[in-house]
Amino acid sequence: MGSLILVLLFIIKIVWWIVLAHVVMSWLIGFNVLNRNQPIVWNIWTGLNRVLEPIYGPIRRVLPNMGGLDLSPLVLIVILYALQTILVRNAPMFY
Template sequence: MGYAIVWLVNTVLSLMTWAIILSAILSWLFAFDVINNRNRFVAQLAMFLDAVTGPILAPFRRVIPPLGGIDISPVVAILTLQFLGILFNRMSAPFLIGVFG
């Protein structure tokens, strides 16, 4: 059970990291007019990624101003998620594995 909890937390952190990366790439593709959101699939994908990553990126966007039109909040959010993953694996995972097996 402990291994399953550790796996679940690590998987969620990994999926959130990939969602932030995909959201950033999609925003670049919109900005450089490579794709447009008139395509229904692209618009739904963009809305989904915004809904998933918005709550994570919003606190960082409030604190970090855009630097010359470049938003670095996804980079800070990914670094924070990586930090939380390492912290969880070093501190909480051994306890969960020890207690639940």
């Protein structure tokens, strides 16, 4: 059971890094540092959106409309941190 917890923690860490890359890339696109017309930027951007949109969608439906501010990545990071904490605190029960 300990191996399963380690795998879940690894998956949480990967999702956290993907969310962080998406947020940083959205800032860089928003400030015109990156151009979505470049093929590599477009491929990375659409790939990140395809991975994260199924996760962001339910969060966006629950959150109130904040205008142009999207808080769903922040909420997802908090959820990932909570899951990580729950797994780490309860791990000794499974050994």
